[in-house]
Amino acid sequence: MKNNQMNQTAVHILLILLSAACLFPFLLLFMASFTDEQSIVKDGYTLFPSRLSFAAYDYLWNQASTMTRAYGITIFITAVGTFVGLLISSLLAYPLSRKDMPVRGFLAFVVFFTLLFNGGLVPTYLVYTELFHMKNSLLALIVPGLLTNGFFVLLIRSFFSTSIPVPIIESAYIDGASEFKIFYRIVLPLSLPILATIGLMLTISYWNDWFNGLIYITEPKLFSIQNLLNRMLSNIQFLQQNSLGGNASAAAATIPMNSVRMAMAVIGIVPIVCIYPFFQKYFVKGLTIGAVKG
Amino acid sequence: MNKHFGKFGWGTGAILALSLALSACGGSNGSNASAGTAGAAGSSASKPVELTMAYMNFGTTTDLQAVQDEISKITKEKINATVKLMPIDVAAWQQQVNLLLAGNENLDLLVTSSFYNYSSQVAKNQLIPLDDLLAQYGTGIKDTMNEKIYNGTKIDGKIYGVPSVRDTAADYGMLMRKDLVDKYGIDLNSLQSFEDLGSVFQTIKDKEPGIIPLVQNTTSQTVASIMYNKDIDLLGDGLGAMLINKNDLKVVNMFDTREYKDAIAQARKWYETGYIMQDAATTQESGNSLVKAGKAFGYLSNMKPGFEQQDSKADGREMVAARFTQPVTQSTSANGFMLSIPRNSRNPERAMQLMNLLYTDKDIVNLLDNGIEGKHYVKNADGTIKMPDGAAQGYLFNQWEVGNNALAGVWEGTPADIWEQMKKFNDSAIFSKALGFTFDASPVKTEVAAATNVLNQYKVGLESGTLDPALLTEFNGKMKAAGLDRIIAEKQKQLDAWAAANAQ
Numbered sequence A: 001m002k003n004n005q006m007n008q009t010a011v012h013i014l015l016i017l018l019s020a021a022c023l024f025p026f027l028l029l030f031m032a033s034f035t036d037e038q039s040i041v042k043d044g045y046t047l048f049p050s051r052l053s054f055a056a057y058d059y060l061w062n063q064a065s066t067m068t069r070a071y072g073i074t075i076f077i078t079a080v081g082t083f084v085g086l087l088i089s090s091l092l093a094y095p096l097s098r099k100d101m102p103v104r105g106f107l108a109f110v111v112f113f114t115l116l117f118n119g120g121l122v123p124t125y126l127v128y129t130e131l132f133h134m135k136n137s138l139l140a141l142i143v144p145g146l147l148t149n150g151f152f153v154l155l156i157r158s159f160f161s162t163s164i165p166v167p168i169i170e171s172a173y174i175d176g177a178s179e180f181k182i183f184y185r186i187v188l189p190l191s192l193p194i195l196a197t198i199g200l201m202l203t204i205s206y207w208n209d210w211f212n213g214l215i216y217i218t219e220p221k222l223f224s225i226q227n228l229l230n231r232m233l234s235n236i237q238f239l240q241q242n243s244l245g246g247n248a249s250a251a252a253a254t255i256p257m258n259s260v261r262m263a264m265a266v267i268g269i270v271p272i273v274c275i276y277p278f279f280q281k282y283f284v285k286g287l288t289i290g291a292v293k294g
Numbered sequence B: 001m002n003k004h005f006g007k008f009g010w011g012t013g014a015i016l017a018l019s020l021a022l023s024a025c026g027g028s029n030g031s032n033a034s035a036g037t038a039g040a041a042g043s044s045a046s047k048p049v050e051l052t053m054a055y056m057n058f059g060t061t062t063d064l065q066a067v068q069d070e071i072s073k074i075t076k077e078k079i080n081a082t083v084k085l086m087p088i089d090v091a092a093w094q095q096q097v098n099l100l101l102a103g104n105e106n107l108d109l110l111v112t113s114s115f116y117n118y119s120s121q122v123a124k125n126q127l128i129p130l131d132d133l134l135a136q137y138g139t140g141i142k143d144t145m146n147e148k149i150y151n152g153t154k155i156d157g158k159i160y161g162v163p164s165v166r167d168t169a170a171d172y173g174m175l176m177r178k179d180l181v182d183k184y185g186i187d188l189n190s191l192q193s194f195e196d197l198g199s200v201f202q203t204i205k206d207k208e209p210g211i212i213p214l215v216q217n218t219t220s221q222t223v224a225s226i227m228y229n230k231d232i233d234l235l236g237d238g239l240g241a242m243l244i245n246k247n248d249l250k251v252v253n254m255f256d257t258r259e260y261k262d263a264i265a266q267a268r269k270w271y272e273t274g275y276i277m278q279d280a281a282t283t284q285e286s287g288n289s290l291v292k293a294g295k296a297f298g299y300l301s302n303m304k305p306g307f308e309q310q311d312s313k314a315d316g317r318e319m320v321a322a323r324f325t326q327p328v329t330q331s332t333s334a335n336g337f338m339l340s341i342p343r344n345s346r347n348p349e350r351a352m353q354l355m356n357l358l359y360t361d362k363d364i365v366n367l368l369d370n371g372i373e374g375k376h377y378v379k380n381a382d383g384t385i386k387m388p389d390g391a392a393q394g395y396l397f398n399q400w401e402v403g404n405n406a407l408a409g410v411w412e413g414t415p416a417d418i419w420e421q422m423k424k425f426n427d428s429a430i431f432s433k434a435l436g437f438t439f440d441a442s443p444v445k446t447e448v449a450a451a452t453n454v455l456n457q458y459k460v461g462l463e464s465g466t467l468d469p470a471l472l473t474e475f476n477g478k479m480k481a482a483g484l485d486r487i488i489a490e491k492q493k494q495l496d497a498w499a500a501a502n503a504q
Helices: A002-033 A037-043 A055-062 A064-097 A104-116 A121-131 A139-146 A150-163 A166-174 A179-190 A192-208 A211-216 A225-241 A248-253 A257-293 B002-026 B064-079 B093-102 B118-123 B131-137 B178-183 B194-207 B223-228 B258-273 B287-292 B307-315 B348-360 B362-370 B418-427 B442-463 B469-482 B484-503
Strands: B049-057 B081-089 B109-112 B171-177 B298-303 B319-323 B338-340
Touching: A002 A257, A037 A257, A037 B287, A055 A064, A055 A257, A064 A104, A064 A139, A064 A150, A064 A179, A064 A192, A064 A225, A104 A150, A121 A139, A121 A211, A121 B093, A139 A192, A139 A211, A150 A192, A166 A179, A179 A192, A192 A257, A211 A225, A211 B093, A225 A257, A225 B081, B049 B093, B049 B348, B064 B081, B064 B348, B064 B362, B081 B093, B081 B348, B093 B109, B109 B348, B131 B348, B171 B178, B171 B194, B171 B223, B171 B307, B178 B319, B194 B258, B223 B258, B223 B298, B223 B442, B258 B442, B258 B469, B287 B298, B287 B307, B298 B307, B298 B319, B307 B319, B348 B362, B442 B469, B442 B484, B469 B484
Parallel strands: B049 B081, B049 B109
Antiparallel strands: B109 B338, B171 B298, B171 B319
């Protein structure tokens, strides 16, 4: 018994150390965002800075209207993108999971094919801008993310075909339920773990997406938060490395560059860190079921 | 079962169709909005058009719309066109410009640069030759700059871009903290060459223990590079370079020249004596922020008139400069930043008229460069301009990119006659014989990639003094193995062809 307890303690200590190691960089990041710019240059990053300063957040606060707008855009595309993405993926995955579906193998291959090959950047860009005229619209931030998730479709399909017994579907059919009713009254409620998992993945990918914004958006009022932060960061870096004429260099000198970077990272991740715990319980379950049995 | 599936399939189809229809309608259709009459002579200005101008952006664009409206008011009257400004952040520049030019979106004026694929844009036929348009609609442009610079952007004898009026030459020297220079009575006039700086560094090292005598402003402005830049024209990337004073258009391996060896030997000597920051080769901190934080005395830099004042703002301290060289115009000095008209332009004639205004119309230049008077700047009694008291920064433009900057108001703290000084400075420069040559690296892509890897491994180390110059042999050996000779041969071939085309 005593031995067991010792083991327990040892494992606990190990795990505590591990989680501390995971938390440490984040804590350092957090502290650095509150450190005075001059003391970062002088002493480097530390958990206990000699001088605290809110200059970085002050700088970002000055851009508050742009930031709030960008936040709004991100929240909107994340919500819409996740919802529509889940809908499309599960609607495609469900027939693929049904053994009585004609040309099932071929359709599954088509989905699988998109995982391996794509058109490349320039043709993709031309299709979205010249054919669908999505440049500088919110759709450009949502649609490309919806159509490139064959991996999610296959994950959901595996879940459907392994975890939903065919007899349940058949019995519902005998009771007179239509295909749609079966799908949303029986299949979807039984698939909550995988839906939550895919939902979380979609949420994270929409939240973190800056690349679509980078190529499709030139209108500043449509920048999402990650896109905006990425741009601000590179602009700051460029200003730092090049001395520019006019009043640009004077403007650059007033930006607390090191701490602003950290503050941006904090602002970018906080919301996603807040929602993560609510999804997590489904996350582990959904992922293992989808992967192991599939 | 099939029947039931049919129903389901219909539902899915309907949703898919709906989403596609939505996306098709939702687009802004912006690319078609300004389609004008490309064929009909724009000079008649019969039909109002919208001209889109894309430029590199780093700053604040909150009040962009207001500035754009003010500019459009003037252009509407003068050339019957409105202007749409399209700032593209430097983060997205390469990507978005590539895509813009690959597609068919309307774009009338574009900032181009030999550092950002100018030669390949011309090779891909994405920019149009400007000679005829300049002769017809852009007559005011030629007089605003040195003729050599104006002609310094030609490819195959044709002009594809017009340089902005800016500092097209650079001199090289040392920038130092004024308070320390005064404190130790350092006589700047006694400093005649880079070697003379040794005694200054010694003073700082002995008497100011917390302060590093010499740092690098960025890892591309290495200690040695500032010393050899007056002698060596990098011809773009430095893989195959030319000695400026030889005047012979011969491409050589710069890492094998006496000038290069002398420069890195000097850097090494300073590094070993402890004058140079120990981690100069790797630090991400700029010289500006190190000086600002009180950690450094100064840095070597390329300069121009008014450089001390400009960097004093960036460093948050008053700085003084010791200049050691004559101004030099390198091969890329003219085509470093230009305005071009892309093939996509629906109204090239009108675009050229707008370009002409950017070089001749004071009001437009001031609006574009500095914003709206009273809102973004106010005039001082001496003619310089400053930010209005208590105003938040609403508009920031990087004026060196575009147009005739000499027409723009000068910011407080910079000498009011800066542009006269600049003109003298530019004209007095030593012009590289290869001025205007741009290297198209595509035939030796593999070699360039391999050589760049070797370059990244050794260059900053050697040039900041961190590495022993004895490693130069090893460096050159690896460069040879990476195919430097083939790059040099290709560059020589292109340079000869360029010289022949321009001689006509």
